[in-house]
Amino acid sequence: MTVREIFDTMSYGLAPESAATANAWLDDHNRRFGMFVNGQWLQPSDAKYFDVIAPATGEKMAEVVNGTAEDVDNAYKVAKKAFKGWSQTADHERARILYAIARGIQKHHRLLAVVESLDNGKTIRESRDIDIPLVARHFYHHAGWAQLMARELPGYGPVGVVGQIIPWNFPLLMMAWKVAPALAMGNTVVIKPASATTLSALLFAEIAAEAGLPPGVLNVVTGADGVGKAIVAHGGFDKLAFTGSTGVGKSIRRITAGSGVKLSLELGGKSPFIVFDDADIDAAIEGVVDAIWFNQGEVCCAGSRLLVQENISAAFYDKLKRRMDTLRVGHSLDKNVDMGAVVDQRQKETIERWIEIGLAEGADLYVAKCEMPSEGVFVPPTLLTNVEPASSVVQEEIFGPVLVGMTFRMPAEAIALANNTRYGLAASIWSENINLALDVATKVKAGSVWINSTNLFDAASGFGGYRESGFGREGGREGLFEYVKPAGHKRIQAEIPEVENWGERVYGRPGGGSSVASNGLVDRTAKMYIGGKQARPDGAYMYPVVNPKGEIAGRAGDGNRKDIRNAVEAAHAAKGWADRTPHNRAQILFYMAENLAARADEFAQQIRRMTGRTLKSSKEEVDLAISRLFTYAAYADKHGGTVQETTLYGLVVALNEPVGVIGIACPDEHPLLGFVSLLAPAIAKGNTTVVIPSEKYPLSATDFYQILDTSDLPGGVINIVTGGRDHLSKTLAGHDDVDAMWYFGDAVGSQQVELLSANNMKRTWVTYGQQIDWLDEGQAAGDEFLRQATQVKNVWVPMGE
Numbered sequence: 127m128t129v130r131e132i133f134d135t136m137s138y139g140l141a142p143e144s145a146a147t148a149n150a151w152l153d154d155h156n157r158r159f160g161m162f163v164n165g166q167w168l169q170p171s172d173a174k175y176f177d178v179i180a181p182a183t184g185e186k187m188a189e190v191v192n193g194t195a196e197d198v199d200n201a202y203k204v205a206k207k208a209f210k211g212w213s214q215t216a217d218h219e220r221a222r223i224l225y226a227i228a229r230g231i232q233k234h235h236r237l238l239a240v241v242e243s244l245d246n247g248k249t250i251r252e253s254r255d256i257d258i259p260l261v262a263r264h265f266y267h268h269a270g271w272a273q274l275m276a277r278e279l280p281g282y283g284p285v286g287v288v289g290q291i292i293p294w295n296f297p298l299l300m301m302a303w304k305v306a307p308a309l310a311m312g313n314t315v316v317i318k319p320a321s322a323t324t325l326s327a328l329l330f331a332e333i334a335a336e337a338g339l340p341p342g343v344l345n346v347v348t349g350a351d352g353v354g355k356a357i358v359a360h361g362g363f364d365k366l367a368f369t370g371s372t373g374v375g376k377s378i379r380r381i382t383a384g385s386g387v388k389l390s391l392e393l394g395g396k397s398p399f400i401v402f403d404d405a406d407i408d409a410a411i412e413g414v415v416d417a418i419w420f421n422q423g424e425v426c427c428a429g430s431r432l433l434v435q436e437n438i439s440a441a442f443y444d445k446l447k448r449r450m451d452t453l454r455v456g457h458s459l460d461k462n463v464d465m466g467a468v469v470d471q472r473q474k475e476t477i478e479r480w481i482e483i484g485l486a487e488g489a490d491l492y493v494a495k496c497e498m499p500s501e502g503v504f505v506p507p508t509l510l511t512n513v514e515p516a517s518s519v520v521q522e523e524i525f526g527p528v529l530v531g532m533t534f535r536m537p538a539e540a541i542a543l544a545n546n547t548r549y550g551l552a553a554s555i556w557s558e559n560i561n562l563a564l565d566v567a568t569k570v571k572a573g574s575v576w577i578n579s580t581n582l583f584d585a586a587s588g589f590g591g592y593r594e595s596g597f598g599r600e601g602g603r604e605g606l607f608e609y610v611k612p613a614g615h616k617r618i619q620a621e622i623p624e625v626e627n628w629g630e631r632v633y634g635r636p637g638g639g640s641s642v643a644s645n646g647l648v649d650r651t652a653k654m655y656i657g658g659k660q661a662r663p664d665g666a667y668m669y670p671v672v673n674p675k676g677e678i679a680g681r682a683g684d685g686n687r688k689d690i691r692n693a694v695e696a697a698h699a700a701k702g703w704a705d706r707t708p709h710n711r712a713q714i715l716f717y718m719a720e721n722l723a724a725r726a727d728e729f730a731q732q733i734r735r736m737t738g739r740t741l742k743s744s745k746e747e748v749d750l751a752i753s754r755l756f757t758y759a760a761y762a763d764k765h766g767g768t769v770q771e772t773t774l775y776g777l778v779v780a781l782n783e784p785v786g787v788i789g790i791a792c793p794d795e796h797p798l799l800g801f802v803s804l805l806a807p808a809i810a811k812g813n814t815t816v817v818i819p820s821e822k823y824p825l826s827a828t829d830f831y832q833i834l835d836t837s838d839l840p841g842g843v844i845n846i847v848t849g850g851r852d853h854l855s856k857t858l859a860g861h862d863d864v865d866a867m868w869y870f871g872d873a874v875g876s877q878q879v880e881l882l883s884a885n886n887m888k889r890t891w892v893t894y895g896q897q898i899d900w901l902d903e904g905q906a907a908g909d910e911f912l913r914q915a916t917q918v919k920n921v922w923v924p925m926g927e
């Protein structure tokens with residue numbers, strides 16, 4: 127091509143990045159890699175190997191070990207041994223090592239970027255300018271957290287040995303997101319990279335060792351999904367962290383149910399990209415490019431669902447198609463391309479299958495008229511319009527460069543469409559009206575919301591999902607709690623017997639008590655409380671509340687599935703509670719405390735009658751319940767969030783949002799205080815609740831609705847369903863419209879709740895039968911309760927014209 131022709135067309139020539147250093151590194155290893163365990167390359171004599179293929183060319187780059195369950199166990203033992211030393215290493219020493227790793231990443235920046243691009247197919251522009259700088263930033267930031275651990279997280283220690291499983295879309299970045307906080311907090315790690323992209327993890331392990339990370343602190347076991355399964359099934363790991371598909375995430379939740387393992391899951395997404403008619407259209411078009419064609423659309427938080435306000439949609443889609451035609455697709459090392467290869471042939475076929483499904487469902491297809499490489503696995507930028515909100519291509523994650531586009535008329539419709547998904551990872555909102563954009567940002571259910579921007583990340587801001595996008599955060603202060611536990615806290619590894627028909631209940635058993643407590647209330651049957659009204663149990667069954675002497679202290683409704691479903695419906699109808707001002711919620715909690723104080727004697731008598739405890743101890747329980755209501759009235763307006771100190775010129779605001787509808791199964795100990803200690807943090811932070819009070823001693827809770835009735839609490843915020851704790855928990859834990867389940871019961875129930883929760887990936891908080899001292903404010907109130915009652919949403923607001 128002549129210079130003249132180039133001027134005429136303004137087209138780009140090839141600008142390849144050199145692969146020389148990467149090739150030299152591969153050659154140094156004879157293009158055959160062992161696993162990196164205990165600071166050494168490990169190639170078992172009987173090891174099997176698989177090929178590392180460059181997706182842009184189909185060429186074989188190297189071979190890596192296909193690890194086994196035995197290799198996982200070996201690495202675990204090494205990491206366990208190393209934990210003794212690393213967890214005792216001074217904060218400053220760990221900080222120095224993490225800092226040295228960050229420096230090492232910067233030193234090997236180019237090598238890492240080239241290896242990453244060759245192995246994954248992503249463009250060098252992105253690996254060089256986005257992935258690797260973010261990796262270094264993550265280690266710098268967490269070097270800081272290591273330094274400050276004792277000061278900033280007093281009373282917390284490392285969790286132990288951590289098993290981590292990562293995907294292929296951002297191989298090194300996902301590794302950094304997991305490894306940096308784990309090491310900073312004094313844990314040791316066994317990590318499995320995706321089989322499609324192993325090289326940068328191995329290179330990283332080498333760099334970390336060079337930076338002085340002691341042997342055994344970080345171990346890399348390569349292999350296929352069998353290695354991942356072995357990590358999950360191993361049983362020894364104290365914490366598992368997974369990023370990948372929602373299907374595998376759910377299976378991990380089920381397999382680990384009841385094991386007491388700490389779990390964080392970063393799963394799929396189908397994130398909305400909302401364009402209002404007053405948006406800066408040119409900027410929004412570039413935003414779409416970054417949202418869905420960044421990293422070939424193989425991004426969990428890709429803005430893959432475009433929602434454009436109807437009055438500008440024709441012009442917008444027209445402009446978008448013209449922009450699509452100018453995108454360049456090509457070899458990952460060409461510095462001028464916008465999109466590289468997808469990760470492998472299998473992923474290419476998956477993406478193409480989704481496009482066919484879209485067409486079969488009646489979508490209109492637009493494919494960018496860009497030149498496509500003749501070899502390698504590439505998919506062009508693709509747009510599907512004329513789709514329905516319920517179309518599979520609108521609901522399911524495609525994980526490729528395929529955008530689906532719809533329109534909306536009013537902001538409320540945009541919000542409804544945005545939330546019409548089982549996922550909740552991210553959202554992007556475009557409008558020059560900041561009031562509108564912020565309003566929508568608070569109403570969209572997603573862990574990260576970008577205003578007039580998209581796909582922004584930083585180590586100081588936690589990333590993670592709502593709903594079926596998983597739970598847990600990576601990055602920021604909020605992410606640290608995934609890798610710490612209260613010092614001295616032992617993981618509960620209960621022997622859980624096999625149970626059949628957990629939570630089955632036989633209704634209408636007669637009797638239960640030998641005589642009658644002298645309270646004059648025996649014939650009174652406490653009703654349940656749903657939607658702010660007393661409710662008779664659907665099945666009309668009652669059960670006797672029997673005190674330790676065998677006397678009947680009263681009767682309570684024996685609730686069933688229908689009662690729970692009604693209560694969940696009422697809790698949903700009351701969700702406006704979250705929009706009340708924190709001050710208003712505080713006022714109501716104070717008022718509840720005041721009303722309880724006015725009837726303290728009556729409540730103490732009830733506790734005494736039910737539990738057989740002394741009046742003094744019953745009074746103490748009531749007093750503490752009043753104090754705990756004060757605690758959460760105080761916290762109602764003191765746990766709102768923070769401004770994150772990221773690299774963005776703008777505001778990144780971490781909001782502690784309510785989780786939604788929380789199911790709460792209360793303990794039997796301290797029937798009033800346990801009940802109040804759990805529902806108060808939940809409602810203080812704007813959640814609505816379905817509470818199953820102590821099965822044994824439910825009458826404090828049923829008396830409590832008189833307090834609720836006189837405290838201005840809107841109906842439906844607290845719903846009380848009495849009956850069999852496990853029977854009712856079973857329906858709550860499996861209910862798709864419940865967002866979290868707290869279960870303060872035995873190990874079997876805890877396991878079952880975790881198992882059932884995987885249906886919709888609701889968050890769970892279970893105690894495996896471990897007793898909490900409800901009288902101890904340190905154990906029974908505070909941070910952990912507030913964290914369980916909230917989820918962090920980071921809203922990114924760039925500044926400047």
Ligand code: NDP
Binds near residue numbers: 291292371425476
């Ligand atoms: P997976 O969820 O299967 O893989 C992610 C990681 O988990 C890989 O390291 C994988 O190993 C490992 N793994 C696979 N199966 C298991 C298992 N049963 N137990 C433990 N570990 C396991 O994603 P895929 O690579 O198969 O991609 C499939 C789809 O998942 C994509 O099309 C996309 O929709 C979605 N996805 C989402 C990601 C996200 O960030 N949200 C990331 C990647 C994929 P190996 O690679 O060796 O099989």
